[in-house]
Amino acid sequence: MKRKQIIDTMVVGFALFAMFLGAGNLIFPPTLGAISGDKWYLAMIGFMMTGIGLPILGVVAAAKAGGRLDDVAGKVNKTFSILFGSLIMICIGPLLAIPRTCATTYEIAIQPLFGNISPILVSIIFFGITLFFTLNQSKVVDKIGSILTPILLVILFTIIVTSIINPIGTPKNTGVALNFVNGFKEGYQTMDAIGSIIMATIVISSVKKRGYTSQKDMFKMTVISGIIAACCLAFVYGGLVYIGGTGSEYLNIDIENPNRVANLIFMVDKIMGQYGTVALALTVALACLTTSIGLTATAGEFFSDLTHGKLTYKSIVIFTCLFSAIVATNGVDSIITFSGPILSVLYPVAIVIILLNIFDHKIKYKAIYKGATLGAFMASLLDTIANIGKFEQIRSFLDRIPLGSEGFAWVIPAVVFGFAFIVLEMALNNSYQDGVL
Numbered sequence: 001m002k003r004k005q006i007i008d009t010m011v012v013g014f015a016l017f018a019m020f021l022g023a024g025n026l027i028f029p030p031t032l033g034a035i036s037g038d039k040w041y042l043a044m045i046g047f048m049m050t051g052i053g054l055p056i057l058g059v060v061a062a063a064k065a066g067g068r069l070d071d072v073a074g075k076v077n078k079t080f081s082i083l084f085g086s087l088i089m090i091c092i093g094p095l096l097a098i099p100r101t102c103a104t105t106y107e108i109a110i111q112p113l114f115g116n117i118s119p120i121l122v123s124i125i126f127f128g129i130t131l132f133f134t135l136n137q138s139k140v141v142d143k144i145g146s147i148l149t150p151i152l153l154v155i156l157f158t159i160i161v162t163s164i165i166n167p168i169g170t171p172k173n174t175g176v177a178l179n180f181v182n183g184f185k186e187g188y189q190t191m192d193a194i195g196s197i198i199m200a201t202i203v204i205s206s207v208k209k210r211g212y213t214s215q216k217d218m219f220k221m222t223v224i225s226g227i228i229a230a231c232c233l234a235f236v237y238g239g240l241v242y243i244g245g246t247g248s249e250y251l252n253i254d255i256e257n258p259n260r261v262a263n264l265i266f267m268v269d270k271i272m273g274q275y276g277t278v279a280l281a282l283t284v285a286l287a288c289l290t291t292s293i294g295l296t297a298t299a300g301e302f303f304s305d306l307t308h309g310k311l312t313y314k315s316i317v318i319f320t321c322l323f324s325a326i327v328a329t330n331g332v333d334s335i336i337t338f339s340g341p342i343l344s345v346l347y348p349v350a351i352v353i354i355l356l357n358i359f360d361h362k363i364k365y366k367a368i369y370k371g372a373t374l375g376a377f378m379a380s381l382l383d384t385i386a387n388i389g390k391f392e393q394i395r396s397f398l399d400r401i402p403l404g405s406e407g408f409a410w411v412i413p414a415v416v417f418g419f420a421f422i423v424l425e426m427a428l429n430n431s432y433q434d435g436v437l
Contacts, residue, residue, distance in 0.1 A: 013228025023287035027260040033244020037174035040245030046183025056226040058196025061357035063222040067204040093299035099327035101288035107261040109285035160239030169249030181407040188343040348380040348410040371421025375413035
């Protein structure tokens with residue numbers, strides 16, 4: 001690779017890493033590690049598969065398909081592409097991800113530093129600032145973000161290395177089963193895999209602006225950049241899960257209500273004392289703010305383009321800020337609890353679409369997209385309903401499916417429906433060729 005290409009690849013790779021990291025994502029790995037205890041490495045592998053592997057594959061799949069959401073999801077159906085894209089944008093926008101940035105800021109930065117200030121007041125101020133910068137589309141935010149990401153990385157690097165040299169404690173046997181599955185599903189909460197298909201547009205646009213316009217060069221740059229981002233994320237997430245594992249000696253976590261933010265603050269305080277907690281709080285708060293601004297602007301542009309300007313950018317960002325401000329007052333763990341069922345339905349569908357696009361050049365019968373997506377959706381919907389409503393009959397039925405009891409009831413239905421639709425397409429093609437239809 002030429003010197004310019006190496007530099008460009010590094011720049012895009014670190015930018016992709018910054019997009020996926022998201023300060024709000026830091027709260028998941030430590031608690032996951034603490035719950036898993038001496039099996040923290042199994043949880044870490046599961047978390048990395050959905051929190052790192054799938055998002056990178058999503059970007060690669062989008063680059064391979066053409067770079068747009070419609071290129072990836074449109075192979076199922078045009079209407080599906082619009083609905084699926086809208087659901088993704090709502091999730092990483094005003095319903096889940098944006099409110100979580102404010103709630104995380106309140107619980108990590110405001111409460112520890114300033115006491116019990118009203119979350120409503122904090123939410124108003126936080127989204128007031130978000131709205132100001134989003135409406136003005138100021139480059140100040142980009143400059144702040146370019147400074148904050150290195151600072152956040154330095155703080156995280158210091159915390160992780162310190163925890164390796166002087167561990168909090170010894171990982172204990174917590175008695176928790178299915179640690180890999182727990183990690184796999186906790187990775188859903190990053191929302192990076194479902195967001196990667198939309199984020200890919202930004203990455204690919206950046207690659208093209210740097211002069212790599214051929215499909216071959218663009219794909220090569222995207223893949224290598226993805227590997228760089230994946231390595232950085234693996235260090236951060238892996239280190240934080242390990243910290244949680246070493247902290248399991250001191251924490252008895254209620255799995256139903258784990259209070260992830262309090263666990264993170266406790267562990268950082270154990271490792272670096274009050275100064276480390278303050279540094280993390282300030283950096284995370286500012287990083288959450290820039291994330292909120294970026295996601296709000298993205299939502300505004302997405303829905304404005306989708307409606308061909310009938311919904312203006314300005315009206316969408318105002319609504320997004322107002323709605324997010326209301327949701328944010330419920331707190332981090334409430335938002336996560338609410339998001340769990342939604343992501344449990346969306347993620348299997350996203351996984352199927354991403355994997356099929358990766359191997360699209362090997363796929364002759366495109367009906368597999370419709371069948372596999374339908375199978376994954378129906379099974380994951382039933383699985384989610386069974387978990388929420390405690391429907392024992394549905395649960396018993398799903399557990400009889402291979403991998404069902406391990407938490408992957410959607411895999412076999414996706415495969416079966418995918419092949420069934422292939423057979424249907426072959427039969428229809430033969431009928432047309434024989435002149436029957």
